[in-house]
Amino acid sequence: MNTVKSIKTLLSMAMAVLAILSVSANADVAGVLGILDVSGTNPATGQPWAEGDTYRLAFVTSGTRDATSPDIADYHAFVQDAADAAGLGGVAWKCLGQSINNPDRVDNTGVGVAGAEGPVYLLDGVSKLWDVYGGFGGLASKYNITETGTFYEGDVATGSSRKFGDPDQPKIEKGDSGRIDGGAWWQVYNGLQSSQWHFYAVSDLLTVGGALSDPNLPTVQADDDWVTWSGAAVQLSPVVVNNDTQVPQRSLTCLWTASPSDGVVFSPGADAEAPSVTVTKAADTGDATVVTLTLSVTLEGNEPVTDTVMIDVYDNSCAAAKGVGTAVAFDASDFNQDCVTDMADLLILADAWLVNYSLTAPAVNQ
Numbered sequence: 113m114n115t116v117k118s119i120k121t122l123l124s125m126a127m128a129v130l131a132i133l134s135v136s137a138n139a140d141v142a143g144v145l146g147i148l149d150v151s152g153t154n155p156a157t158g159q160p161w162a163e164g165d166t167y168r169l170a171f172v173t174s175g176t177r178d179a180t181s182p183d184i185a186d187y188h189a190f191v192q193d194a195a196d197a198a199g200l201g202g203v204a205w206k207c208l209g210q211s212i213n214n215p216d217r218v219d220n221t222g223v224g225v226a227g228a229e230g231p232v233y234l235l236d237g238v239s240k241l242w243d244v245y246g247g248f249g250g251l252a253s254k255y256n257i258t259e260t261g262t263f264y265e266g267d268v269a270t271g272s273s274r275k276f277g278d279p280d281q282p283k284i285e286k287g288d289s290g291r292i293d294g295g296a297w298w299q300v301y302n303g304l305q306s307s308q309w310h311f312y313a314v315s316d317l318l319t320v321g322g323a324l325s326d327p328n329l330p331t332v333q334a335d336d337d338w339v340t341w342s343g344a345a346v347q348l349s350p351v352v353v354n355n356d357t358q359v360p361q362r363s364l365t366c367l368w369t370a371s372p373s374d375g376v377v378f379s380p381g382a383d384a385e386a387p388s389v390t391v392t393k394a395a396d397t398g399d400a401t402v403v404t405l406t407l408s409v410t411l412e413g414n415e416p417v418t419d420t421v422m423i424d425v426y427d428n429s430c431a432a433a434k435g436v437g438t439a440v441a442f443d444a445s446d447f448n449q450d451c452v453t454d455m456a457d458l459l460i461l462a463d464a465w466l467v468n469y470s471l472t473a474p475a476v477n478q
Contacts (some may be wrong), residue, residue, distance in 0.1 A: 144318040145169070145202055146328055146358050147237040155231050155243040165320040166230035168223065169203070170241055171195075172268055172289045174258035176308035179269045179284045182277030184214035191313035198259040199357045200235075202328065208312040210271035212278040221314055232314065235261065251292040255312060265290030269309035272299040282306070328356045330364055334407040334419040339400075341432040342393035342425060345379070348386055350407055350419075362412040369406050376403060391425045400424040400435055 141150045141161055147169060150161035157165065173194050181187070187207035195205045206221045218224045223232070232241040239253040256265045265288070269276065272285035283302040289310070291297045303309075331353040338346050348368075356362045366385045370376040375392035378384065393401050403423045408416040426432040430451035445453040447460040 141320055143167075143237065143320060145200060146356075147235060148233060148318075148320070149237040150320060155240065156229075161320055163321050166317050167320070168230065168232040168317060169235060169315040170208075170232050170255065171235050171257055171259045171313050172255055172264050173311045173313060174260050174262060174264060176310055178307065179271070179276040179305045179309050182211050182213040182275075182279075184209065184211045184220045184276070187211070187276065187311060188220075191311055194259045195313065200259055202355060202357070203318060204316040205313045206316070208314045209269060209276060211276035215271075215275055222317060223314055230317065235259070250294055251297055254290055254292055255297050256289045259313070264310060267303065267310065268297075269303075269311055270298050274302050276305065278305075284309075287312075328358070328362075328411060329414060329417050330354055330356075330409045330411055332407060332409045332417045332419045334405065334421040337421055338423045339432050339436050340391070340423060340425055341429050342395075342427060343390060344429070344432075345388040345390045346423060347388045348405070348421070350386055352385055352407075352409055354411070356411055365410045367408045367410075367416075369408070371404050371406070372401075389423070391423065393425045393427060395427065400426050400431075 141163055143150050143161075148161075148167060152161070153159065154161045154165050154167075156167075173191055175194055177190055179187075184207060187209055188205070191207045192201070192205045195201055195203075208217060208221055208223065210217050210220065214220050223229070231243045233239060234241065234253060234255070234257040236257060239257070241251050241253055241255055243252070254265065255268075256263050258264050267286045268289050270285055270287045272287070274281050274283050274285045276284055278284075282305055284305050285299055285302050286309070287298040288296055288300050289312075291300070331351070333351040335348050335350050340346050352364065352366065354361060354364050366383060368378055368382045368384075368387060368389075370378075370389075375394075377390045377392075378387040379390070380387060389405065391401070391403055401424075403425060405421045405423065406418055407420070408418045410416040424432075424435055426435055433451055442449045442451070443453060445457060447457045450456070
């Protein structure tokens with residue numbers, strides 16, 4: 113009995129370790145847009161979700177339009193606009209439909225292309241429409257969640273047999289987003305092209321990745337490069353966009369660093385998104401000191417996204433003027449080229465006053 117208990121104990125411990133390893137393996141795996149639930153098993157592989165696994169997301173549009181255009185690109189744009197407005201624009205979306213000029217739903221979306229497929233999920237991240245491409249037969253779930261997270265069950269334009277925009281046929285084929293049996297979600301009857309229709313949308317093939325692959329990461333542009341002089345403040349104007357689609361939205365943290373850092377001061381601080389920066393340059397060192405500023409923006413739970421800006425720091429404003437692009441065009445009166453016409457230039461002019469450079473006698477032309 114003790115031996116049996118020991119074996120059971122060891123088996124329990126082994127299962128616990130495997131469970132921990134499974135959770136750890138998924139801890140740094142992220143579904144694109146933060147929607148896919150990666151805590152379970154990938155039905156395409158039978159294994160826990162891992163980086164590199166592929167899948168798609170899908171929704172039925174909450175809004176409507178007619179089906180009179182013969183070009184599937186118009187319907188792709190319609191579903192993409194719906195996704196963008198709902199904060200799902202981090203990926204590309206296409207209309208799962210067929211128009212008279214583009215009659216193949218696989219060609220129109222890429223869904224079902226051999227070797228490039230995976231399960232298709234609704235926007236709850238859990239409900240599968242199908243595990244792998246199987247010819248669009250019956251569905252595992254109703255195709256009924258919209259881009260806004262609401263539910264719609266009813267007529268959806270598909271163009272299954274009667275295509276969108278057919279000039280010789282005023283009707284199109286429709287499906288029912290509340291049906292999963294057979295092919296009824298795709299083809300149940302027909303209606304007029306000119307009516308207002310909902311449409312099925314499916315994402316491009318998405319790849320599970322770690323934190324750095326998360327399209328929720330912010331967009332960061334540090335600033336343009338600058339030319340300044342010692343002690344003159346530069347007001348930085350970065351562009352930082354929080355692309356997070358989670359509700360509530362995760363916050364961003366910013367941090368500026370400088371290399372070299374000697375004499376660099378950020379105001380009000382290095383953690384401000386748009387501080388001013390002042391560099392005190394070592395005096396009389398000739399050429400500019402080049403300082404590289406790095407803006408690191410971190411979305412909670414992710415690695416930082418960085419961008420850099422370079423600042424050329426001169427001894428004084430005139431040296432800085434000379435360093436802007438091509439050399440500064442000095443005024444003809446600025447004889448000593450110190451960027452100001454003053455008494456020093458007048459003294460230079462006076463020193464050369466009435467000096468006559470003309471020939472005093474004929475000379476040989478050399």
